[in-house]
Amino acid sequence: MVFLRYYMNYVSGGFISGNPNEVDDNGDGSSGLGDAVFVVLLFLLACSSSPYLAWAFDEATYFNVTDYGAIGDGHTENSQAFLKAWDAACKARVKSPTVYVPPKSRFLVNPVRFDGPCIGSEIYFLILGTVVAPDAPSAWKGKNASQWLAVTNTKGLSVAGFGVIDGQGKAWWDQSCKYHPQLKNCTTLAPTAWKFVGCNDSSIRNIRFINSAQTHILVQGCNGFLIQNVTIESPGNSPNTDGIHIQSTHRLNITNSKITNGDxxxxxxxxxxxxxxxxxxxxxxxxxxxxxxxxxxxxxxxxxxxxxxxxxxxxxxxxxxxxxxxxxxxxxxxxxxxxxxxxxxxxxxxxxxxxxxxxxxxxxxxxxxxxxxxxxxxxxxxxxxxxxxxxxxxxxxxxxxxxxxxxxxxxxxxxxxxxxxxxxxxxxxxxxxxxxxxxxxxxxxxx
Structure with a gap:
């Protein structure tokens, strides 16, 4: 049961091999665990009686983004595929509906908002691959430039996995009015990597956020929220890249996390x-x-x-x-x-x-x-x-x-x-x- 113990430690607040949010050297969002080991973990967890872990593999119904057309090549745009997977999970009358982002893939996703409320009392985002933002601000033309990913009005949301959320923010930093006021078209507003608005009794665990254009995680208008074992990384000179910003929220716990950033x-x-x-x-x-x-x-x-x-x-x-x-x-x-x-x-x-x-x-x-x-x-x-x-x-x-x-x-x-x-x-x-x-x-x- 060694693998089971390691994974239980990971999802419940510990780290595999002492390394939080372990990713491989290829930058593909995988955890460094071999496919065979991961299958063993799935099997062991399916046999686990832990109610906390039951959602992960035992009774969960998966909505794999690739089944809705997503292609994890780092170039194909996948916002509609992600949205279709979310809508299906949100409307499903099943226990523990889970939007699944598979490992060893890079999914390019344009700005997208996942809206609730959902039918069930809980919904999950299991992210094992890498989700990347467009690297050009022009992708936000005609859209809300303050956000990239957003979830709204959703109760019992749990975001977890070995995955990476990559904001690819350098182009935004290079036109920031804060550091480049001489630019004719400099910008004061840039996208937050992931906004959680009106998400009660929800959580984020074990996700790695890198290089957001502006704030990495924003929690607003929530009652009951946990952020645990996240890693946030952006350069020390990146403008307005708050790690976590909280607004109009009650009963919030932020714990066991590492944040390196420019704000x-x-x-x-x-x-x-x-x-x-x-x-x-x-x-x-x-x-x-x-x-x-x-x-x-x-x-x-x-x-x-x-x-x-x-x-x-x-x-x-x-x-x-x-x-x-x-x-x-x-x-x-x-x-x-x-x-x-x-x-x-x-x-x-x-x-x-x-x-x-x-x-x-x-x-x-x-x-x-x-x-x-x-x-x-x-x-x-x-x-x-x-x-x-x-x-x-x-x-x-x-x-x-x-x-x-x-x-x-x-x-x-x-x-x-x-x-x-x-x-x-x-x-x-x-x-x-x-x-x-x-x-x-x-x-x-x-x-």
Whole structure:
């Protein structure tokens, strides 16, 4: 039962041979397992009594995209074949309908949206091959340029497998207004690799995302969502390539994943509650960001966020909160715990006066109320001389800030780091580089 144990570890949160999302050297999206071994795995899993794995092989009904006309040669366009397979699975009155993307194939897919609701209470996407986006922005002419793949209004969706989602984003990066403002037809909007909108009680497991034109995974308007064991890779200089962006979502867990990219490792938007981020490795990019929030002057409602056991390598921020002065509402009950920073700029930062426009933003008396934010058990090295930088609002100061057992030193030999706090009130204990918070003078932290 060795193969069974390995595969069970893989799909339930572990990795085969310690290598997450293992792919072969040919880049064809296969797992590196031989065909014979894979057949053995199928047989063993069919004999398994595990209810969690039952969908995978025992009672599932497969809707193979090749049966609907898909050709995995990397050149033939397959969006209609994928859509037909989805529609058939979505309408099927069977247990565990599964859209199946076979291994050792590269499926070119133009922008496509998979809509629900489906007839059953669950539907699966088993991806063992590679799905690739068009490499030219012209493929989006007349279409929604903000997305490549999307699933909407679907309950009980599970996306899993050994597969690769390749956004082929370089052509978009080369015409980005962020890095190429001199271009006459530069673009500010580019496709997210995969959007999940209104997908309740759903999950993504063990998929590798590479080179998205913009954000790799977007979760919006969902209640109950799991992202586990994903790998996300794009160059450190690729513009706006957030690893995972979350918006208007509740009960979300992101865990056991590695993200290397050119923007936020994970970005947390508005209307978020009950979010846990754990065991994430962020490399390059901008770290884990709550925000930016309140840009349009809207009422912000974000609460109950835990970020724990995360490692940051060479990122431009670590644990970051950023809000605009124009915003209103609240951000509360946020815990950053057991973090490791390796050569990170701004390891711990709050910017309540965030401004990302040309020219200075006007001074306002409004702001998002930030309260009950804690930082505990954080260690590592800072690439900036200010390792803790809490820049809170004069009009709406930060309250209930707690810093405990934090030790940050300089990544630059012979230098010492400092802490800087403005309008930040709370308590602190056992901190290197030293204290900086204002003493809490009134009890208004439980808003």
């Amino acid at each position: 936020d490792c994970i970005s947390i938007g508005d209307e978020i509650s009950d979010l846990t981020i754990s065991n994430i490795q962020c490399t390059l990019g901008h770290g884990i960001s709550v925000g930016s929030l309140g840009r349009s002057g809207n009422l912000v409602q974000v609460e109950n966020i835990t970020v724990t056991n995360c490692i940051f390598n060479d990122t431009t921020n670590g644990a970051r909160i950023k809000t605009w002065q124009a915003g209103r509402g609240y951000l509360k009950h946020v815990a950053f715990e057991r973090l490791t920073f390796n050569n990170v700029k701004n390891p711990i930062i709050i910017d309540q006066n965030y401004c990302d426009v040309r020219g200075a933003c006007p001074e306002l008396e409004t702001g998002v109320q930030i309260s009950n934010v804690s930082y505990r058990y954080a260690v590592g090295t800072s690439a900036t001389l200010i390792a803790i930088n809490l820049n809170c609002s004069k009009s709406v100061p930060c309250h209930g800030i707690s810093i405990e057992s934090v030790e940050l030193t300089s990544a630059i030999t012979g230098k010492q780091v400092t802490a800087n706090c403005s309008n930040a009130c709370g308590k602190e204990h056992d901190i290197v580089p030293g204290p900086c918070l204002l003493h809490e003078t009134h009890q208004d932290t439980m808003i």
